Amino acid sequence: MAETDKSSAASHPLIESDHIEGTVVYDADGKRVGTIKRLVIEKVGGQVAYAVTTFGGFLGLGAETHSIPWEQLNYDTALGGYKTRITEEQLRKAPEFSRGDELLLSGHERKQLGDYYVAPF
């Protein structure tokens, strides 16, 4: 049911803030590894800062919530979801503050998290 609607919404370049939950995140190999729970947006600029994402697809890793900097998510129109180069190993060692679900990150934490994920691994 609603297969056409879903595919039409998936291929549309825009998405509503209240329809974001559940958007799939894939790893570099195109394997489904998690889903987006919410986006966190800069109030002034209107730019997405990071995505609170639930990971559960990595072998040996239970369901965990991580804040993922927006720069680490690349929308793939063919997949209808976001691809990330972030690895299971990186998630395991991610800063403690980036695992929370409810708190908004400070500017300092955002910078620290951005640096963590771009650092050579």
Place this chain on the structure above:
Amino acid sequence: MAETDKSSAASHPLIESDHIEGTVVYDADGKRVGTIKRLVIEKVGGQVAYAVTTFGGFLGLGAETHSIPWEQLNYDTALGGYKTRITEEQLRKAPEFSRGDELLLSGHERKQLGDYYVAPF
């Protein structure tokens, strides 16, 4: 209750996609004229394109939903909401397609709407 939390959340530079609904929109004089229902976001760039906003505060105007281009909304930290220079007159004459609640705008419609609201009035 939760006055501190509210004021702390209001002054934070970030907002969650699932907490956007109800953010207040003020007119140029700082009068409350509506509330944001949802933001519509570019999937690839992560930039907010427009805000689906319910207006109901203008004299003689019933509750109406309008898509408002992001450029027309300026976050005011003191007010804890968005200020807009859009007038009641502009809303009254806004393109029909921008009054819908459910449909995502096409690229052409976004351009047309952006032009409509920046045109001298």
